[in-house]
Structures are given as structure tokens and as C-alpha cells.
Amino acid sequence: MTLVKEAPVRPAKKRSAAPVAGRRGRRRENLAGYLFMSPWIAGFLLLTAGPMIASLYYAFTRYNLFTPPEWVGFDNFTTMFQDPRWQKSVEVTLKYVVVATPLKLLLALGVALLLAQKRRGQGLYRAAFYMPSLIGASVSVGFVWRALFSDDAIVDRTQKIFGVDVGGWIGNPDYVLYSLVALSIWQFGAPMVIFLAGLKQVPQELYEAAEMDGAGPLRRFWNITLPMISPVLFFNVLLESIHAFQVFGSAYVVSDTRCGPADATLVYTCYLYQKGFKEAQMGFASAMAWSLVVAVALVTAVLFWSQKKWVHYEEAAK
Amino acid sequence: MTTVSTPAMRTANERRRAGSIAWHVGALAVLAVVLYPVIWVLGASFKPSKDIIASIDLLPSKPVWANFSGLADGISGISIGSFFLNSLTYAGLAVAGVVISSSLTAYAFAKIRFAGRNLLFTLMIGTLLLPYHVLLIPQYVMFRKLELVDTLVPLVAGKFLATEAFFVFLMVQFMRGLPRELDEAAKLDGCGHLRTYWSIVLPLCRPALITSAIFTFINAWNDFMGPLIYLNTPEKYTVSLGLMMFRDQEGISNYGSMIAMSLVALVPVIAFFMAFQRYLIDGMATSGLK
Numbered sequence: 258m259t260l261v262k263e264a265p266v267r268p269a270k271k272r273s274a275a276p277v278a279g280r281r282g283r284r285r286e287n288l289a290g291y292l293f294m295s296p297w298i299a300g301f302l303l304l305t306a307g308p309m310i311a312s313l314y315y316a317f318t319r320y321n322l323f324t325p326p327e328w329v330g331f332d333n334f335t336t337m338f339q340d341p342r343w344q345k346s347v348e349v350t351l352k353y354v355v356v357a358t359p360l361k362l363l364l365a366l367g368v369a370l371l372l373a374q375k376r377r378g379q380g381l382y383r384a385a386f387y388m389p390s391l392i393g394a395s396v397s398v399g400f401v402w403r404a405l406f407s408d409d410a411i412v413d414r415t416q417k418i419f420g421v422d423v424g425g426w427i428g429n430p431d432y433v434l435y436s437l438v439a440l441s442i443w444q445f446g447a448p449m450v451i452f453l454a455g456l457k458q459v460p461q462e463l464y465e466a467a468e469m470d471g472a473g474p475l476r477r478f479w480n481i482t483l484p485m486i487s488p489v490l491f492f493n494v495l496l497e498s499i500h501a502f503q504v505f506g507s508a509y510v511v512s513d514t515r516c517g518p519a520d521a522t523l524v525y526t527c528y529l530y531q532k533g534f535k536e537a538q539m540g541f542a543s544a545m546a547w548s549l550v551v552a553v554a555l556v557t558a559v560l561f562w563s564q565k566k567w568v569h570y571e572e573a574a575k
Numbered sequence: 576m577t578t579v580s581t582p583a584m585r586t587a588n589e590r591r592r593a594g595s596i597a598w599h600v601g602a603l604a605v606l607a608v609v610l611y612p613v614i615w616v617l618g619a620s621f622k623p624s625k626d627i628i629a630s631i632d633l634l635p636s637k638p639v640w641a642n643f644s645g646l647a648d649g650i651s652g653i654s655i656g657s658f659f660l661n662s663l664t665y666a667g668l669a670v671a672g673v674v675i676s677s678s679l680t681a682y683a684f685a686k687i688r689f690a691g692r693n694l695l696f697t698l699m700i701g702t703l704l705l706p707y708h709v710l711l712i713p714q715y716v717m718f719r720k721l722e723l724v725d726t727l728v729p730l731v732a733g734k735f736l737a738t739e740a741f742f743v744f745l746m747v748q749f750m751r752g753l754p755r756e757l758d759e760a761a762k763l764d765g766c767g768h769l770r771t772y773w774s775i776v777l778p779l780c781r782p783a784l785i786t787s788a789i790f791t792f793i794n795a796w797n798d799f800m801g802p803l804i805y806l807n808t809p810e811k812y813t814v815s816l817g818l819m820m821f822r823d824q825e826g827i828s829n830y831g832s833m834i835a836m837s838l839v840a841l842v843p844v845i846a847f848f849m850a851f852q853r854y855l856i857d858g859m860a861t862s863g864l865k
Contacts, residue, residue: 283690289768290689296676297699297743300736305702308713315712322716371602376595382602384852386609391855392844395797396815397837400822401616404834410628411615443609450856451863492863503706506799510819526708534804539712546709553706 315543322537333544343545345520346528353434353524354501357441362493365445369452370482383453387446398440399510403427406436406511427512430521437507437522448493455489456482487568495560499553505530525549620838624831642835650821653809655836658817665727665802665813666795672734673742673791674784680737681746682772686758696747703740715804729805730798734791741862742787748861749783750776786858789851793844814840 291298316333318326337343372383392398406412408425416423423429426436463481472480483490505526508516516527525545533542611633619627621638630636646655683689684696718729737743753776761771777784799815806812809820818840821833848855 286687287689290683290687290692293683293687293768293772294680294695294737296735297680297737300676300733300738301698301702304714304733304736304738305705305710308710308717311713311716312709315716322719368605371598371605374598376598376602378599380853382606383856384848385606387852387856387859388613388845388848389609391793391848392613392797392841394794394799395841395844396799396818397616397840398612400818400833400837401612404619404627404830405612405615407628411631414631443612447859448863450859454860454863489863499704499706503708509803510799514819514823529708529711530800533712534715539716543709543712546706546712549706550709553704557704 312543312546315540316547317544318540320539320543322539326540329540333541334548337541337544337548342520342523342528346523346525349434349521349523350502350504350525353438353441353504354498356435357438358494358498358501360438361442361445361497362448362490364442365448365493366452366490368445369449369456370478372449372453373456383450387450390444390446393440393444394506396506396510399507402436402440402507402511406439412436428518430517430519433512433517433521437504437511440507440511441501441504448497451489451493452486455486459485484569488570491560491564491568495557498556498560502549502553502556616834616838616841620831620835622831624829627830627834639831642831643839645829645832646836646839650817651809651824653812653817655817655839657810658812658814661811662796662813662815665730665798666792668727668731669734669795670788670791672731673737673739674788676735676737677739677742677787678746678777678780678784679772680743681750682768682776684743684747685750686771686776687768699740699743702738703744711804718805724805725807725811726805730795730801739791742791745787745858745862746780746783749780753779782854783858785851786854789847789855790858793847796844 315326317328317330319329319332320326368386372379372386389398404410406426408428413423413425423432426432459482463485464477467477467481503526504524508522508524508527509530512518512522516523516531526549529542529545529549532538532545615633618632618634620642621640622630622635623639623641626635649655649657680699684692684699714729715724718724723729733739757775757779758771761775766775797815798813802813802816803819806816809816812820818833818836821829821836
């Protein structure tokens with residue numbers, strides 16, 4: 258409080274305390290900053306910004322790699338919207354995102370709540386649950402999945418014991434997508450760890466106070482835990498749904514390299530790969546890529562808009 | 576501690592123990608389901624090919640070695656070792672690239688006040704959300720024109736140019752957490768930024784560097800779409816592509832060796848994971864918190 262009268266002097270004093278003062282020093286800092294991040298700047302220009310402009314251009318051309326791109330206006334987009342396989346790929350991807358993301362996050366939250374209790378062996382459990390997140394993306398696990406879900410293999414036979422017969426998984430256009438969903442849910446470790454870190458930050462006093470007021474476990478979860486971890490929940494929803502939109506490897510490996518019987522696992526990126534790299538329709542594929550960017554941007558925007566309604570930020574507490 | 580225990584205390588103790596047992600039973604049940612595929616592939620690799628799909632048993636009734644010894648023949652004339660060597664080269668270069676370029680970039684964002692820093696930082700974070708596929712085709716066209724297709728360059732160029740924003744972000748978070756006094760003291764002692772970066776910030780950032788290195792290694796090892804698009808000579812294939820080739824050539828007839836090789840391909844990832852899981856899990860957790 259006694260420092261108040263000094264306050265106006267302090268900012269100026271602080272700046273002059275730096276060893277190199279004034280405009281020259283600032284210029285030197287600028288130079289150092291740009292030198293240190295020159296790899297990123299080069300990468301951003303050559304591998305991100307440049308390609309983005311190029312692909313925007315390709316999206317309006319017919320381009321097969323061998324002859325120069327030919328401007329066609331909105332042709333790629335109109336063909337795309339009328340293409341039944343494109344429509345199918347949108348349908349398959351949306352189904353995948355809408356089913357896999359909530360189930361994965363639900364399981365991640367459930368296990369995180371379980372592991373948030375202080376018990377012996379907590380670290381071991383946490384590590385074991387996290388492992389699938391790291392190996393799940395490999396072709397190896399794709400093969401394992403294919404073997405587990407093959408028609409008349411373990412999953413199929415086990416469920417028949419319980420009297421459920423869906424008529425196979427991998428070979429069945431109605432169910433093959435759900436084997437991919439299962440593979441995605443299996444990798445719940447990463448969001449689980451993030452939930453767990455969020456749960457650790459909830460102040461214990463809140464629970465104690467609520468318990469004294471006679472709130473049961475369900476009430477405490479709904480009124481304390483959920484609002485307190487809502488920023489983390491938001492982050493997980495955002496990241497997981499964006500990832501889900503871009504699924505490729507599992508659809509390519511688990512079903513088959515053409516993405517499924519009867520296009521049943523023709524996820525968006527799989528069709529993009531087929532159009533671009535199998536049929537050399539680079540213009541069409543670029544139009545597809547930009548539509549994906551728009552879709553992801555829309556989802557991100559909607560999520561950010563909606564967070565005002567359900568995400569609690571404890572700014573005052575910081 | 577207490578010699579007298581009242582009935583009330585005893586029931587409280589009993590209840591706590593019952594709760595603990597219920598917790599472990601629940602956790603183990605979920606764990607069993609989660610680890611089932613991993614245990615299954617271990618068992619299946621010792622089963623005769625015809626049993627792998629058909630048999631419902633988790634473990635083989637009579638373990639056989641044939642699946643593993645069959646791997647010695649390689650895949651259509653290419654030895655398994657070649658695929659592993661290629662994957663190792665790819666992953667090694669990727670690790671070197673990410674660690675060097677991301678730490679330099681992160682230092683600039685975290686420790687240097689330069690004009691335009693906030694704008695560039697926002698751009699960098701923005702690339703985290705950008706679907707990779709929009710860059711896929713122009714990058715391919717570019718590397719094709721440079722005649723670099725079928726080399727490792729397209730796969731690792733981005734790693735040396737800090738395009739993996741996740742790691743830059745991770746290191747920025749970590750460097751911002753380091754006490755300010757340290758680099759201010761270094762500055763007063765006349766250390767330039769290069770010196771401060773190299774002798775003060777980098778050694779203190781070891782956990783973040785290890786985390787990024789291990790994640791990069793595992794991602795490169797698992798990478799499928801990159802090699803699928805850029806590599807076309809089987810001699811240059813990584814393990815992922817080798818596995819796919821195996822499946823396309825041998826099909827169901829040699830399921831045993833395919834599963835055995837899947838297992839062998841997982842070994843480096845699982846080994847790395849076991850050795851460094853603490854770093855990986857903490858790294859993942861920090862990424863979600865701020």
C-alpha cells in the first residue's frame with residue numbers, strides 16, 4: 258500500500274533496468290526472436306501457408322499431376338455435392354464422429370473418476386489404461402482388430418454364446434463401422450489423463466462443504482465436479498471430435514484398403530485419398546480437403562460459441 | 576495404535592476395506608477388457624495359423640514357434656530387418672528434427688519479447704486445429720516436383736521446420752514455467768540468448784524434451800499415411816508398409832506370421848512406453864490444462 262506513490266515510476270524504471278535499453282535493444286530482441294524461430298517461419302511459409310494457397314487454387318482446377326492445372330471454377334464443388342460416394346463418405350464420417358466421440362469421452366471420464374480416488378497401484382492402472390492410446394494408431398493393432406472382429410472370430414463367437422447374432426462384423430456393411438468405433442473408444446487413455454489432471458485441481462473444500470449440506474454423490478458430481486472440469490471437458494470434446502473427422506488409418510487397415518464392404522467405412526479422408534492418390538484427381542481432392550477445413554472450422558466455432566453456456570472459467574480464483 | 580476398538584470403529588474400518596476391494600475389482604474388470612487385445616495378440620502369435628481366427632481360446636493349447644521362425648524368410652524377398660531399419664531411421668531423424676527446431680522456436684515464444692510475437696503464437700496454435708489433409712496434396716505436388724518422392728525428406732522435412740505445433744506448445748508451456756530470475760540473472764551476467772538457451776533453458780527443459788522425443792518416435796513408428804503416400808520402393812518401406820505388404824501377399828494363409836510380425840512391430844513402442852510412461856502421461860495432461 259505504501260508503494261502506491263511509487264507506482265507511476267515503476268514501469269519506466271523496469272524497462273531501463275534491462276541491460277540494453279532503447280530502440281537498439283528492441284531491434285536486437287526482434288532480430289533474436291526471428292532468428293530463433295526461423296525454422297518455424299520457414300516451415301510455416303513452405304509447408305503450411307504456401308500449400309494452403311496452392312490447394313485453394315487446385316480446388317478450382319482440374320489437375321492430374323501430368324498436365325498443368327486447368328481452371329474450372331466451381332465445377333469440383335458441384336460434382337462433389339452430387340457425387341453419391343462423397344455423400345456416403347460424409348454420412349459415414351458423421352456417424353463415426355457422433356457415435357465414437359461421446360462414448361470415448363464417457364468412458365474416459367468414468368475411468369478418470371475411478372482413478373481419481375487415492376488407492377494403491379493408481380499409477381500402474383493409469384499407465385495401463387493409457388497404453389492403447391499410443392499403440393492404437395499402428396497398423397499392428399489394425400490387424401489385431403481385424404482378427405478379433407472377423408466374421409466367425411472371437412467377438413462374433415462370444416456374442417453368439419449370449420444369443421446375439423449380428424451376422425459378422427468386418428464383412429457386414431451394417432456393423433463394420435462399429436468395429437472402427439470400438440477401436441476409437443479403446444483409445445480413451447489420452448482424454449482420460451486430461452480429465453484426471455482436471456479432477457485433481459478441483460478444491461477438496463467444495464466437496465466437504467457440499468457433504469455437510471447433505472449433498473449425495475450424484476449431486477456433488479453434477480453441481481461441483483462437472484462445472485469445475487468443464488474447461489477440460491471442452492478441450493477434450495474439441496480435440497476428439499476434430500480428430501474423429503480425420504480418421505484414416507483404421508478405416509484403411511481394419512476394413513480393407515478400399516474402405517469397407519459396400520463403402521461402409523468410406524470415411525471422408527479415405528475417399529480423399531482414393532480421389533487424390535489413386536485416381537490422380539488433385540483438384541477434386543483439394544476441393545474435398547477445403548470442405549473438410551470448413552466443416553472442422555464450423556464445429557470449432559459452434560463449440561466455442563456454445564462454451565459460454567456450459568463452460569465455467571474460474572477467472573477470479575487465479 | 577489403539578488397543579480398544581469400539582464396534583463403530585470396526586464397522587467403519589470394514590466399510591473402508593470393502594470399498595477398497597470393490598474399487599480394485601472394478602478397476603481390474605475394466606483393465607481386463609482394455610488389455611484383452613494386447614494379451615490376445617501375445618497368445619495368438621503362438622497359435623497355428625488355422626486356429627487364430629477360429630479358436631476362441633485366449634492362449635494357445637499347444638504353443639508353436641513357427642510364426643516367429645517364419646519371419647526369418649522376410650516378405651517377398653525383403654528381410655524384416657530392412658523394414659525395421661527404415662522405420663528406425665525415419666523415427667531417429669524425426670526425433671532429432673523435432674527436438675532441435677521446436678525447442679528453438681519455443682524459446683523465442685517463451686523468452687524473447689519481439690514484435691509480432693502474439694500474432695505468430697496465435698498462428699502457430701491455429702495450425703494445431705488445421706486438418707492435415709488440406710496440405711497433403713500441395714505438399715505432395717511440391718515434393719514430386721523437387722523429385723523427393725520415395726525418399727525420407729518429405730516425411731521428416733516438417734519435423735526439422737517445427738511444423739508439429741503440439742511440441743512447440745508443450746515446450747513453450749514448460750519454458751514459461753521456469754523461474755524468470757534465472758534468465759534475467761543470465762542476462763545480467765552478459766549471456767546472449769544463444770547462451771541462455773543452450774546452458775540454462777535447455778538443460779532445465781529436459782522433461783519436456785524427453786516427452787516430445789518419445790511422442791515423436793512413437794508417432795513416426797506408427798505413421799501410416801505418410802509412408803503410404805511418399806514411399807514406393809519396397810526396399811524403402813517402413814514397418815507399417817511392410818505389414819500391409821505382408822497382408823496383401825500372404826493373406827489369410829499365413830495369418831500366424833502376420834500376427835507374429837504385428838507383435839514384433841509393437842515391441843519398440845511398448846518398450847518406450849514402459850520406460851517413459853510417466854513423462855508421456857504428464858506431457859499429455861499438461862497439454863489439456865492450460
